[in-house]
Amino acid sequence: MISFNATAGRHGTCWRRERALAHLPGPFFLLLTSAWNLWRRERALAHLPGPDHRGLFGGMDFINKKAVHREATKLVNQYGPLFKLRILAFHAVVITDPVLATAVLRSRDLDKMRFQYSFLDPFLGGANMLTGPTDEHWRAVRKAVAPAFSASSMREAFRQVRERSQQLVAILLEAGPGKAHNVDEMLLKESMDVIGAPDCAGLISAPNRAGGDPGAAQNVQALLSSTKEIEMRLAQIFRWWRLWHRDVRQGWLIISRFRAIVQTLLDHIQAAPPTPGSFADLLRRARDPRTGAALSSRQMFPEIAALFFAGIDTTGHTGTFVMYMISQHPAVAAKLAKELEAAGLLVTPARPCPRALEFADLAQLPYLQAVIKETLRLYPPVAVGQIRCNASKDVVLAGRLTLPRGTAVWVPHAALHMAAFNWPQPDAFLPERWLTEEGLLAPDIEYADPALLALPPEWYSPADLAAVAGGSGGSTDGVAASAAARPRRYMPFAEGPRNCVGQSLAKMSLAATIATLLQTFTFRLADEMGGPEGVRAQEHYSLVIGLSEGMLMHLDARPGVTCVAAAAAACG
Ligand code: HEM
Numbered sequence: 001m002i003s004f005n006a007t008a009g010r011h012g013t014c015w016r017r018e019r020a021l022a023h024l025p026g027p028f029f030l031l032l033t034s035a036w037n038l039w040r041r042e043r044a045l046a047h048l049p050g051p052d053h054r055g056l057f058g059g060m061d062f063i064n065k066k067a068v069h070r071e072a073t074k075l076v077n078q079y080g081p082l083f084k085l086r087i088l089a090f091h092a093v094v095i096t097d098p099v100l101a102t103a104v105l106r107s108r109d110l111d112k113m114r115f116q117y118s119f120l121d122p123f124l125g126g127a128n129m130l131t132g133p134t135d136e137h138w139r140a141v142r143k144a145v146a147p148a149f150s151a152s153s154m155r156e157a158f159r160q161v162r163e164r165s166q167q168l169v170a171i172l173l174e175a176g177p178g179k180a181h182n183v184d185e186m187l188l189k190e191s192m193d194v195i196g197a198p199d200c201a202g203l204i205s206a207p208n209r210a211g212g213d214p215g216a217a218q219n220v221q222a223l224l225s226s227t228k229e230i231e232m233r234l235a236q237i238f239r240w241w242r243l244w245h246r247d248v249r250q251g252w253l254i255i256s257r258f259r260a261i262v263q264t265l266l267d268h269i270q271a272a273p274p275t276p277g278s279f280a281d282l283l284r285r286a287r288d289p290r291t292g293a294a295l296s297s298r299q300m301f302p303e304i305a306a307l308f309f310a311g312i313d314t315t316g317h318t319g320t321f322v323m324y325m326i327s328q329h330p331a332v333a334a335k336l337a338k339e340l341e342a343a344g345l346l347v348t349p350a351r352p353c354p355r356a357l358e359f360a361d362l363a364q365l366p367y368l369q370a371v372i373k374e375t376l377r378l379y380p381p382v383a384v385g386q387i388r389c390n391a392s393k394d395v396v397l398a399g400r401l402t403l404p405r406g407t408a409v410w411v412p413h414a415a416l417h418m419a420a421f422n423w424p425q426p427d428a429f430l431p432e433r434w435l436t437e438e439g440l441l442a443p444d445i446e447y448a449d450p451a452l453l454a455l456p457p458e459w460y461s462p463a464d465l466a467a468v469a470g471g472s473g474g475s476t477d478g479v480a481a482s483a484a485a486r487p488r489r490y491m492p493f494a495e496g497p498r499n500c501v502g503q504s505l506a507k508m509s510l511a512a513t514i515a516t517l518l519q520t521f522t523f524r525l526a527d528e529m530g531g532p533e534g535v536r537a538q539e540h541y542s543l544v545i546g547l548s549e550g551m552l553m554h555l556d557a558r559p560g561v562t563c564v565a566a567a568a569a570a571c572g
Contacts, residue, residue, distance in 0.1 A: 034089060040404045041091040048093065048401075050084035051075065062087070066540045069383035069414040076415040081422075081454045082401075085410075092387070092408040093401070096419050097455050098448035099464050100398060101411045102487040105496035108134075109395050110388035112498060113408055120309075121302070123230050123255060125262065128302035130310050134497060136289040141303060142501060144286035148279040149504045156277075158359040160197045161509045164190055165516035166356075172521065172555050180526035183323055184550035185224075187513070188316030192223055194509050195311045195502075196265075219261050226258035227313050231542035262305045266297060269304075279307060307502070313544045314381040315506045320551045321379040322372055322514055325429055327523040327553060328532060332371060332431060336518055337558075339367045347520050349560040354519065362511045366441045368518075370434035372510050373446075373490075378429060380492035381544040383414035398459055413491060414545075421454035422489045446490035520561055526552035 051062075062085070065071045072094070075083070081097035095101045104110060117131035124131065129145075132138050147153065168190060172181065229251040242248045265280075274280035283303055286295050295303075326333050340346040343361060345354050362369075388409045395403045403409065418426045424433075436442045448468045453460065460468075467485045493500035500506070517523075529535055529552050538547040 037404065037406055038089050038091075041407055044402050044404050045084045045091060045093065045407070048082065048084040049079045050094075051079070053086045069412065069541045069545065070539075072384065072412040073415040073418050076412065076419050081419070090408055091406075092410045093397075093403060094410045094412065094415075096412065096416045096422065097453070097459075098416070098422065098489040099453065099460060099468060099487040100455070101416060101491075102448075102495055103398070104388055104409050104411060105386055105491075105494065105498075107388070107395075107496075109393070110390050110409060113387040113389040116387055119234055120230070123226070123233075123258075124305040124309060125259065125301040126298065128306040129501065130306040131302075140289045141283070141286055141295075145279055145282045145303075146501060147277065148282050149502055151504070153277060154504050154508045155359050157194070157505060158362075158508060158512055161194050161512040162357060162516060164193050164197075165513045168513075169516060169520050173557060173561070177556060178554070180528060180552040180554055182550040183553045183555075184317065184320040184547060187319035187323075188224055188312060189220060190513060191315040191319070191509065192220060192308070192312045194315075194505070195308060219257075222254055222257035222261060223308060223312070225254045227309065227543065229254045230309075234542060259305075262301060262308075265304055266301055269300075270297070280304075310500075311502050311506070313546065315509060317381055317544060317546050318372075318376060318379065318506070319510055319513055320547070321545075322375045322510065323517075323523050323553060324525065324535065324551060325375050325378075326371065326514075326518075327525045329429060332429070333522060335367050335431075336371065337522075339365055340515065340518055345515070345519050347558050347560045352560045352562055357512060357515050357519070361515070362508065365511065365515060366435060366439060367431065368511060368515055369441055370431035372507070372514070373434050374429055374431045376492040377417045377423075377490060378427075379545055380413040380417060382492070382494065383412070383541055383545045385413035385416070386411045386494055386498075398461075400459065411491075413494075417490060417492075422449075422452060446488055448487040448489050452489075517555065520558060521555040522558060524554040524556055526554055528552050 062068070062071055062075075075085075076094065076096050079094075081095065082100065083094050085092045085094055095104055111134050112131075114131075114133060118127075120131050121127050127133075129138060129141050168186065175181070232251065243252075269280040269284065274284065283295065283300055287293065288295055288299065326336065337346055341348065343364060344351075345357060345361065347354055388411075389406065390403075391406055394405050395407075397403055397409075416422060420426050434442055434445050447470075450465070450468045453468065464487070468487055470486045488495055491499075493503040493506075525531070525535070530537070535547065535551070538549055540546060540548055
């Protein structure tokens with residue numbers, strides 16, 4: 001494998017020079033060491049290709065773009081799998097070669113760039129599993145809560161998802177044909193309800209139900225709006241103090257409501273034992289590695305806030321893009337209907353009341369799984385991807401490239417998924433690419449393709465090549481490569497120790513929700529969206545890929561759906 005040598009090594013003289021500056025007064029010391037590090041990074045990365053960012057701001061205009069993930073993809077297709085960028089005084093090495101990208105994300109010498117995540121901490125009540133460093137505390141919490149997302153927990157959670165999706169079907173049928181629905185809002189509420197359901201005892205539940213508890217409805221609105229407010233504050237960094245603007249004051253209220261909801265949930269969890277095995281239950285049982293005591297309220301608060309924050313928008317927007325992709329590809333929609341029909345799940349004139357979807361069905365719907373995978377390839381919610389850094393030591397990448405300390409290593413997910421050198425027909429929506437000739441899910445597609453490695457051969461060690469060849473039946477020098485060692489060209493849920501802890505819940509709930517809707521409806525993009533161009537114009541990236549005004553669609557009842565009662569029976 002690629003080796004990372006966190007080392008002062010041949011840069012020993014640099015450290016000595018830096019120490020020699022330490023006797024200077026504080027501000028001078030800071031200024032000179034910053035200039036010194038800037039110069040070292042410029043020099044070390046000089047031979048890499050990259051845009052010619054001159055001037056003080058470097059590529060600042062690039063990160064201010066509305067759809068920054070699309071800009072990153074353009075740069076990757078222009079400069080290749082390894083290039084450099086500079087934004088202000090930050091240097092980044094951008095990696096979309098699957099072998100290097102995977103090694104970077106699995107490396108223990110590089111950690112999350114805390115600077116990037118620390119902006120979220122004030123909203124979430126402090127550092128947490130998502131934003132904190134990869135330290136003992138993170139390890140203890142992650143290990144404690146991971147069973148909440150195990151296969152057996154998913155079997156339990158499936159019932160909640162199915163129940164909520166069935167309610168959605170009933171609401172949509174009741175609304176009648178002709179009405180365009182904002183499916184983005186619908187699915188965000190659904191994913192919020194699913195994440196909150198096992199632990200939160202209805203405090204935020206039933207968002208899609210008509211005439212529910214008004215308090216719960218307000219909580220839902222506050223949770224949805226808080227993510228938008230956080231996005232706006234990150235985009236406009238001085239927004240928070242412009243109190244003379246009404247929407248800014250409103251924003252403060254939204255954030256305080258979000259925190260009040262999390263506090264109520266926390267009080268609730270501490271007052272009564274939560275569902276055994278649930279996230280809340282496992283969090284209560286987690287131990288602080290420093291003291292051996294249970295986590296304090298101050299430690300639990302940000303973990304709960306982060307769960308909602310990390311899970312709702314990612315899953316909700318992905319569901320929206322899956323529906324959108326199906327609406328735009330009639331042949332795909334027809335194949336999905338055929339798959340559901342063959343499983344006895346589709347409403348048809350001959351079968352107005354098919355059986356309800358079961359957990360075991362999900363594994364038997366490979367075409368649906370392929371559609372979701374392909375949508376996540378084109379629209380990975382965390383499209384900008386992962387940034388890693390070592391702030392205290394130089395790191396040598398693949399034995400060839402020295403990254404002076406403080407150099408950011410950036411793996412942009414959307415660009416990795418859409419780079420012309422990683423995928424054939426990268427822009428096309430082709431669920432079939434995920435399937436074998438027999439129509440089963442192909443196991444190898446998410447891993448690097450040995451025929452497509454784009455860096456010069458000297459970048460890959462024999463062990464790398466063995467790992468790449470692992471799934472295609474051989475190794476180059478007899479070194480066996482396990483599946484876990486294989487480099488990936490597809491990572492919507494990230495990669496390495498900081499990958500998504502909730503991915504099993506996301507995958508299960510997406511498949512169950514979309515399958516349940518497809519049993520009864522076909523999907524049609526509303527004219528108000530302005531076709532695919534209109535959708536693309538609305539696309540933006542702040543914390544995740546989203547659409548500024550949501551996604552309006554018609555859900556047309558399939559022939560055979562005769563009335564609400566029939567559909568309810570079909571789903572239940
Ligand atoms: C389609 C849906 C989802 C996608 C694509 C997704 C993707 C990701 C990605 C890329 C990361 C790494 C983020 C980063 O480091 O900046 C992440 C982390 C995380 N996700 Fe997800 N996620 C999804 C759904 C969920 C759900 C449903 C939950 C929980 C209910 C969840 C909880 C988390 C948490 C807690 C982390 C931090 C894990 C750690 O660092 O140990 N995610 N997710």
